[in-house]
Amino acid sequence: MxxxxxxxxxxxxxxxxxxxxxxxxxxxxxxxxxxxxxxxxxxxxxxxxxxxxxxxxxxxxxxxxxxxxxxxxxxxxxxxxxxxxxxxxxxxxxxxxxxxxxxxxxxxxxxxxxxxxxxxxxxxxxxxxxxxxxxxxxxxxxxxxxxxxxxxxxxxxxxxxxxxxxxxxxxxxxxxxxxxxxxxxxxxxxxxxxxxxxxxxxxxxxxxxxxxxxxxxxxxxxxxxASAQAEAAEWKRKYELERARNLMLEKRVLSPRGHGNEFNVQKFGNLPDQIMLFDENTEKCELCNGKDDICANEVLRDSESDSDYPVVQAKMMRKASFRLSWCCNGEKGDRHKHDIVSFEKGNITTAERSSKQISLKWESPPQTVLILTKPNSTSVQILCFEMVRWLKEQKKLNIFVEPRVKNELLAESLYYDFVQTWTDDKETLILHTKVDLIVTLGGDGTVLWAASMFKGPVPPIVPFSLGSLGFMTPFYSEHYREYLNTILGGPISITLRHRLQCHIIRDAAKSELENEGPMLVLNEVTIDRGIASFLTNLECYCDNSFVTCVQGDGLILSTTSGSTAYSLAAGGSMVHPQVPGILFTPICPHSLSFRPLILPEHVTIRVVIPFNSRSHAWVSFDGKDRKQLAPGDALVCSMAPWPVPTACQVDSTNDFLRSIHDGLHWNLRKTQSFDGPRDP
Ligand SMILES: NC(=O)c1ccc[n+]([C@@H]2O[C@H](COP(=O)([O-])OP(=O)(O)OC[C@H]3O[C@@H](n4cnc5c(N)ncnc54)[C@H](O)[C@@H]3O)[C@@H](O)[C@H]2O)c1
Ligand SMILES: Nc1ncnc2c1ncn2[C@@H]1O[C@H](COP(=O)(O)OP(=O)(O)OP(=O)(O)O)[C@@H](O)[C@H]1O
Incomplete structure (x- = not known):
């Protein structure tokens, strides 16, 4: 020694x-x-x-x-x-x-x-x-x-x-x-x-x-x-820039119309179409003021941060704008909606989360659809060929697919040459700016796959069921034309499925800022013992409070959408996906008194592998990308600001209950017969 x-x-x-x-x-x-x-x-x-x-x-x-x-x-x-x-x-x-x-x-x-x-x-x-x-x-x-x-x-x-x-x-x-x-x-x-x-x-x-x-x-x-100070300085700088830009915009709005156009022409060059779009949006936004709904274009105007934004926009495909509205029993509108869901450049983000049914209404028709398919399935492939043709010919939509699928389509017929794809994975980073709607053909794994492609905002997903369980896939593939007709016309009910964002901070890291991530999960992040035969020893903290030391096979930190997946198998509760919260579910804890927890959405959970741990641990994200955690390493996990909006067949609650009944056969029992002993 x-x-x-x-x-x-x-x-x-x-x-x-x-x-x-x-x-x-x-x-x-x-x-x-x-x-x-x-x-x-x-x-x-x-x-x-x-x-x-x-x-x-x-x-x-x-x-x-x-x-x-x-x-x-x-x-x-x-x-x-x-x-x-x-x-x-x-x-x-x-x-x-x-x-x-x-x-x-x-x-x-x-x-x-x-x-x-x-x-x-x-x-x-x-x-x-x-x-x-x-x-x-x-x-x-x-x-x-x-x-x-x-x-x-x-x-x-x-x-x-x-x-x-x-x-x-x-x-x-x-x-x-x-x-x-x-x-x-x-x-x-x-x-x-x-x-x-x-x-x-x-x-x-x-x-x-x-x-x-x-x-x-x-x-x-x-x-x-030191790094906090540097970060603060950077934010201050950004704030000053933003403020100066807003002041300039305000000046333009207050000044006579002709003057505003001059400003645009000077600033953005000879782009009359863009100027028109800009002004139209301004007017629409003014119309929106005081209403109960949020207009995507309102924030589209407010959130441009680059002076050359219209130039960038000219290069990109235009996104369809839409409107989100809230309704609950007996209430027509909700004054607090701005606290719940907001927009950033037309992408849905949550400020606080709501358990109310959310509906999405297109303000201009969707133009581009991304189709994602489960690999190695003939039935999926056949449906994909058919759907692409129908969306192009009947709906006049632009279609994006993964490079693998584009090859499959071209192998089938050169007719599919119009289908767009990407060559570099980096291009997927801006896919959300081009795509209005995502269609998934597969099971729950394909929905997870779709979510994992988008590290930031996610366009609404329409999940068609071509898998075995299909808990998150409420749309029957046989009726895809009717469903897509309805969805493209809108309005549609959506479920905002919250995601967790995770970072790994290695023991060797010099500061919290030196980390791996973020990894975003729609179901859960799991820390387990891998092939080690020892108990995992995981020290868990919630914000600044010590929670417990998990000694067992591992720990699942799950979203409410993931509550019906691995967490359920480990004894966690099933939770409606619209409930904001993080499930803390141990895997085979060696304790008689360890019950799963559900923590509020706003907390940050930190799981540390202590130095006295007998072995390493392994972390995986939605069942994929396994990484080793050594003693001293930590996993930090909190709610991500970018939820995954999935279209509902009926509404969030109806779809959820139908899934637990049809998919999991929840509480299935023969009904007790009428004849037999009764109260005197
Ligand atoms: N013991 C277990 O139950 C166990 C073990 C490992 C992984 N999983 C789950 O598998 C998921 C990965 O899915 P995959 O399709 O890539 O792997 P997979 O093909 O092995 O499928 C796992 C099963 O979990 C189901 N599933 C996935 N997400 C679900 C959800 N939110 N609600 C209900 N059921 C769901 C799928 O329909 C599928 O039947 C992981 O996120 C994890 O939740 C479960
Ligand atoms: N586009 C894709 N590219 C690569 N892998 C994918 C893609 N779509 C799905 N997968 C992976 O394929 C696997 C199986 O997919 P999926 O779960 O959708 O089908 P299934 O297992 O038949 O359905 P279910 O989950 O309902 O039982 C999953 O692990 C998923 O991550």
């Missing part, structure tokens, strides 16, 4: 030079939980302090370091402050990061770094007394908390925060003047250069790991701050 890793200590010492010594010392103090390391005790005051702190389990230490890492993006002084109180508890045989800990932590007043340092020194003085008391394996019950808090209060009253400067002896404090600080650093350096003693146990190796984590946390705080 490797011994003391000097490099890691040097990293920490490096941090000491630029950062706050008390903080570093206090973080290192956590190491003290591990128990006495006598070779360290003679060197320096803070190393002596470590030796008197009672022994705890490394599991707890590892968990807390994970928390520190996670907290690095938050308010670190507070977290360290809190950890100090946790330390008061003494041995960690029974402690986990339970609510009482977090509660206790939350009541401690915030102090400056100097205060924290003073407090920690005091904690170290008093720790033998506390550990004597807590050696009785006191559970983290309510009765223990007041005692700890009392001690803290006594400490605080006896040694007010500013006492570090006057009341505490510099020799004992060790860092309240620059001379002793220098001495401490010198002592640590001396320690590093001392030859290692024989008999150092394996824990030193773990200690070095812990120190590395501390150093990383410190680095992240500094870098996180």
């Amino acid at each position: 490797s011994l003391f890793d000097l490099q890691d200590v040097c990293i920490v010492i490096g941090s000491i030079a630029t950062l706050d010594l008390p903080m570093v010392v206090d973080l290192i103090g956590i190491y003290g939980l591990k128990g006495p390391h006598r070779m360290l005790t003679t060197t320096d005051w803070f190393l002596q302090a470590l030796s008197v702190i009672p022994r705890g389990s490394w599991g707890d230490v590892a968990r807390r370091f994970t928390m520190i890492r996670w907290a690095a993006t938050l308010d670190l002084p507070m977290v360290v402050d809190l950890i100090g109180i946790f330390e008061l508890k003494g041995p960690y045989y029974t402690l986990t990061m339970t609510d009482w800990f977090l509660q206790a932590l939350s009541v401690i007043p915030r102090g400056s770094w100097g205060d924290v340092a003073t407090r920690f020194t005091m904690i170290r003085w008093i720790s033998p007394k506390i550990c004597f008391r807590s050696q009785k394996y006191c559970e983290p019950t309510a009765s223990c908390i007041p005692e700890i808090l009392r001690i803290t209060q006594v400490l605080v009253s006896q040694f007010p925060y500013d006492m570090g400067k006057s009341g505490v002896s510099p020799a004992e404090n060790g860092f309240n003047d620059s001379v002793s600080l220098l001495n401490s650093e010198k002592a640590v350096h001396e320690l590093i250069h001392e030859p290692l003693l024989d008999g150092i146990d394996d824990h030193l190796f773990e200690f070095s790991e812990a120190l590395r984590t501390v150093a990383k946390a410190l680095r992240r705080v500094t870098e996180g701050k």
Whole structure:
């Protein structure tokens, strides 16, 4: 087993030079939980302090370091402050990061770094007394908390925060003047250069790991701050640009009409058609004001951000504009609709989500359809050929297909030469700007495939059922002409299926911004044990709160649309797809009391593979793109701003209930017969 890793200590010492010594010392103090390391005790005051702190389990230490890492993006002084109180508890045989800990932590007043340092020194003085008391394996019950808090209060009253400067002896404090600080650093350096003693146990190796984590946390705080500042500056710059542009537009609207046209001609060149379109939209928007619906063209005008927008638009195919409206029983309109769904350049996005039925009404007829098909299916291929011909000849629509399908069509007949496709995958990134409607021919997997092609806004999808289960595919392929006639004419009911966006943050990442993703899922993201035979050990946080540690085969974070897929198989509830929420469903948890949860839509879930995990974990997105997660890696998951709008056959609720009855045979039971015993 490797011994003391000097490099890691040097990293920490490096941090000491630029950062706050008390903080570093206090973080290192956590190491003290591990128990006495006598070779360290003679060197320096803070190393002596470590030796008197009672022994705890490394599991707890590892968990807390994970928390520190996670907290690095938050308010670190507070977290360290809190950890100090946790330390008061003494041995960690029974402690986990339970609510009482977090509660206790939350009541401690915030102090400056100097205060924290003073407090920690005091904690170290008093720790033998506390550990004597807590050696009785006191559970983290309510009765223990007041005692700890009392001690803290006594400490605080006896040694007010500013006492570090006057009341505490510099020799004992060790860092309240620059001379002793220098001495401490010198002592640590001396320690590093001392030859290692024989008999150092394996824990030193773990200690070095812990120190590395501390150093990383410190680095992240500094870098996180810098990048946040840079990001803020960038947003400010964008805001200023946007404001200037809006002011210019406002001026144009207020000025006489002829002047406005001059502006357009000057700014956008000789594009009379575009100017006309622009003015028409302006008028339409004015008409929309005060109404209950949202017009796509209203935002089309408002959201142009590039000065050369009309030029770009001239190159692209024009999108059909549409209108979304809300209705619920007895209500004609909904005044709050702007809070629920909004537009951005004509694409549907959700600000907040609604459980009301949403209907889509075209304001100009759709012109372009993308057809996506399940591969290797003859029946799908035949239907695709037929549908393409019908849409072109009868409906005069532009048709896009995947390159594979274009080849199939051309192999069938050169007649299909008019069908458009793309050659470079990057072109799919702007597909949503060209396509008015997507038709899928296949099963649920094809709907998932369609959603995965669009990392941003998704045009409405009409899913035809040519699979086996077809939970999300309510349209029967035999009647495609009637359905498409109705849908192209509108209005249609749609279900806004929420998606989750996921990022992987590797342990080696220097900041949260250095991540892999986003990966968007319509069903779920799954973290499992892969081929490892060990239990997964997954530490889960919801926003800033610790949720639980999943020990089992894995964890599913599912959308409500995905609630009827893998999550259902793992014992999760079935949830109406229009309900906003994130399902937290364990897979085979080795616990008698682990029930699945449903969390609100606005939370961010973070799943961390702790350093004490026995094996790696694997993450997959809608059952695809498996990636390995090593200890220290984290998956961060939140609701994506881009839902997947799918057309309903009847409406969201009717379609959902029909699917659970027909597809899953939900609650199918023979009806009890009438004859037999009855109430007297
Ligand atoms: N034990 C399980 O139930 C299990 C295991 C692995 C994956 N899955 C699911 O399979 C999905 C991938 O689907 P695929 O078609 O690419 O793989 P696949 O071909 O293996 O199909 C999986 C099955 O899940 C059904 N399904 C998919 N999404 C559904 C939904 N939202 N509601 C109800 N049923 C749904 C499909 O109809 C299909 O019958 C994953 O997202 C996951 O939810 C389920
Ligand atoms: N256009 C596509 N390109 C590549 N793969 C696709 C495409 N459409 C679907 N797939 C994949 O093909 C697989 C099967 O598709 P799908 O689930 O639609 O059919 P099915 O299994 O017959 O239907 P069901 O899911 O209803 O049982 C899925 O894994 C899906 O990801």
